[in-house]
Amino acid sequence: MSSTAETIDDTSRDLGGSARALIELTKPGVTRLVLAMAVCGALAAPGHVTWVRFLVAMFGTALIVGSANTLNMYLERDSDRAMARTRTRPLPSGRLAPSTALWFGVGQALVSLPILTFGVNPLTGLLAATALISYVLCYTPLKRVTPWALHVGAIPGAIPPLIGWAAVTGTLDARAWSIFLLLFVWQLPHFLAIAMFRREDYAAAGLRVLPVVKGMRAAKREAVFYSVLQLACSVLPFLTGLGGFVYLVSALVLGVGFLVWAVRGLAPDAGTPWARSLFIASMPYLVLVSAALVAGVLLPSGGS
Amino acid sequence: MTTQLIERWWPWVLFTAVCFAIPLAGFLCER
Numbered sequence: 028m029s030s031t032a033e034t035i036d037d038t039s040r041d042l043g044g045s046a047r048a049l050i051e052l053t054k055p056g057v058t059r060l061v062l063a064m065a066v067c068g069a070l071a072a073p074g075h076v077t078w079v080r081f082l083v084a085m086f087g088t089a090l091i092v093g094s095a096n097t098l099n100m101y102l103e104r105d106s107d108r109a110m111a112r113t114r115t116r117p118l119p120s121g122r123l124a125p126s127t128a129l130w131f132g133v134g135q136a137l138v139s140l141p142i143l144t145f146g147v148n149p150l151t152g153l154l155a156a157t158a159l160i161s162y163v164l165c166y167t168p169l170k171r172v173t174p175w176a177l178h179v180g181a182i183p184g185a186i187p188p189l190i191g192w193a194a195v196t197g198t199l200d201a202r203a204w205s206i207f208l209l210l211f212v213w214q215l216p217h218f219l220a221i222a223m224f225r226r227e228d229y230a231a232a233g234l235r236v237l238p239v240v241k242g243m244r245a246a247k248r249e250a251v252f253y254s255v256l257q258l259a260c261s262v263l264p265f266l267t268g269l270g271g272f273v274y275l276v277s278a279l280v281l282g283v284g285f286l287v288w289a290v291r292g293l294a295p296d297a298g299t300p301w302a303r304s305l306f307i308a309s310m311p312y313l314v315l316v317s318a319a320l321v322a323g324v325l326l327p328s329g330g331s
Numbered sequence: 332m333t334t335q336l337i338e339r340w341w342p343w344v345l346f347t348a349v350c351f352a353i354p355l356a357g358f359l360c361e362r
Binding site: 141150 | 358
């Protein structure tokens, strides 16, 4: 009797552990950030959407992000074993079998794409499919080949606001693409900063990021270049009629602040601590610029 | 080399085709 109870107890513990490992595969933190950007796109879009359709769009988006992250971890299970930071993930640590992760990732995609296509509209489904495939099958393998993988990976990273926008309007226009461009460019200094302070880890895993391939000096110069580009792109939503002057002033002030921080990195003694601080600074930049954009669209006086 | 590439990647090519076929079917249904 007691051995039966112990078996049941062990089984439920195993199931609980597997469920936690499956959730870990979806990277809930990244999923939350992506959902926040999709919500921004939906809020900035003109027109109205029913609550049901909005929730269906967010559910489908969460599933497609979960699928992309799961399949990314499946494909990178060997290099994850080489990095201290990723060694404890479900696959390299042996908590889940690779085939389980593969079918979980494929399953999430095959559930979410019909939900987005037929529950919201085909454009959101097409955007989600593009984000998933470009992330899993272009960005993920390219990381081991060239530092240009950063730019390829920034495409799926910038699609979530388009999904939110398309869920509301069913179309994409210059205003939607201006948000896409801003988010695309934002990721370049953001991920370069991460690559700079984790360059030893990335080198050990064989990932050909810029600080590993061309060194810190080149990476710092590119971070400054992309910060200038980010400042320029942050004006685009205003030029297309989104946000108004409240947004414009906020974006310029925040963009100049970020650029100054990036330029500080050109000093010879600026190393890992500076790179980490640039990465941290990029987060409030995105939150505040997004908030200014949405506030500029939603508040009656925001457009003047 | 080519055979190895096909053997390794055909499931992913099929997965890609299915992923894009779903929204394309949606566009066709809307017409």
